[in-house]
Amino acid sequence: MSALLAIEELSLVFRTRHGTVRALEDVSLTVDRGEIVGVVGESGSGKSVMAYAALGLQDAAAQVLGGRILFGGLDMLNAAPDVLAATRGREVAMIFQSPRTALNPIRKVGQQIADVLLEHTTFRGAALRAQVIEALSRVRIPDPERRAEAYPFELSGGMCQRVMIAMALACSPALLIADEPTTGLDVTTQAVIMDLVREMSRTSRMSTLLITHDLGLAGEYCDRIAVMHAGHIVEIAPTVELLARPAHPYTRQLLASTPTPRTTIADLVSIPGQLPDLRQELPACRFSARCERHIPLCDERPLPWTVVAPGHAVRCRVPL
């Protein structure tokens, strides 16, 4: 069985005036059909860089040092630009954190959804219009006929985000990449949107890569979770397993610092230190300077993966 999206041993750096930023090192991750995979970690850990790379989108300063990205068999790092663009629009959709910057401010939101459908489907005329309204009501925008005629500035942030999502889902993409899709939205709106994403993955077998800093959110909606730290994936496991039996010391600390409906202030633990500077020489385990379990063996390369349970792998010499 092959995954819809496979990121294989991807290493990526940014060449900047201030040095080489080792943003991703040896990152591997797969997303199967209908699966929701979460990527969690502190800000600066490389979640967004990985999401963009998965789409074959990179900053001019980015350089891939090694690895592959396969989407439905297509080699995203070496495909022709027109093939990539067509794939991205039709089969992969992305939701960014700030919807207002992603929407065209001087075009009605209904027209913007129609544009996407015109490009990628055969709907025209009344059928096209019906599809636009259908797309808006699917994300539970009240009064979609009227909302279709609105400009982005006439809508609240939460509404814009739903329009973005309506647009992303309009062509029934095979893969949705959502980078902090609900950060900054009210929890009530977040819940509606995430329910919809889950429903799409169950009913249309849409695959989702959900990037979030919120472990609680990932814990509720994802089938599997990958934990990132300083450009490494340090642990990956089915959600329930990861939350119940974290094996990497970083995962355990991340869990202990995240308030849940059952946490008390005395339970709340912080993670010592901070992310290492990715422009400096980095040790084999990039968590070692913050880790209380560190032993000399941790500094030996390469740092191997250990499988601690079916589907549960950890990149640590001294797992919990």
Next chain:
Amino acid sequence: MNTPRLEARHLTKRYPVGGRKGSLLHAVDDVDLVIQPGECVGLVGESGCGKSTLARLLARLIDPSEGTIHLDGHDTTALSQAAFVKSPDRARIQVVFQDPTESLNPSFRVYRSISDPITRLLGVEDTGELFDRVHRAADLVGLPRELIQRYPHQLSGGQRARVGIARAIAVEPSLLILDEPTSALDVSVQAVILRLLADLRERLGMSYLFVSHDLNVVRLLCTRIVVMYLGRVVEVAPTEQLFTAPRHPYTQALVAAIPDPARRDEQRPRLDGSPRSPIDPDPNTCRFHGRCPIGAERCTQEAPVLRTMGDDHVAACHFA
């Protein structure tokens, strides 16, 4: 009966709406709020419901349209805002804002950011005393002394948050208003700041009004929670009761929307749509009507007022 630390009655703030003569935006509408000495009260509600406006009113950063505020028994609304700035009560209430990058002057070193309010509000000019007070505040928030000569851009997010808090507590307020103090921080840093706030309250005996959109965070520090919706208080209850037995349909939706891995596959009630306009709301209609899952005819004929639901628990819904 002790004098409450803070007692606000009928507090109201309306803004004229540009271009619509006579129209008013009801940002905060007829709010009563009492905070006891040493008490920590949480304030929650979706964005735009009036939390920051209420915080600014209480701190007398803006003038109310109507209503009174007593701080430790003194009527702070008896003075104009300009006169209040010069009054001794000004130091008793301090606000910590969400983004310390915005509230700290980028051209001031940490020392000046902390010493400025001490001079301005307490009239301390003596360099020796000022030095002592700045260092005492820095020590209290765990800010290393070597950082005191730095500029804000040379600090991490967590360090800037500490400066924001040091600056507020340096003038020994009796009430600290915290407006989303940790929402720009990573969870690991948030954990440190929350523990610091809990510890400071115990040591200095301050009262807190803790504004946040994250109910898991509010729960950790507060013993009582106030829920706002479109400018009005719709429910007030002791923390555990608010989470386990919310009475207002909005609070019920809010609590149900908290992401929780422990409730992964539970169907929970969701809130559709967006709030009504805060401009010229109908005084005889419940503000939640139209979005409310109950919404009966009575709700459009008579606006519900806060009614007692039990010990220390009130809610404003005809059907609560």
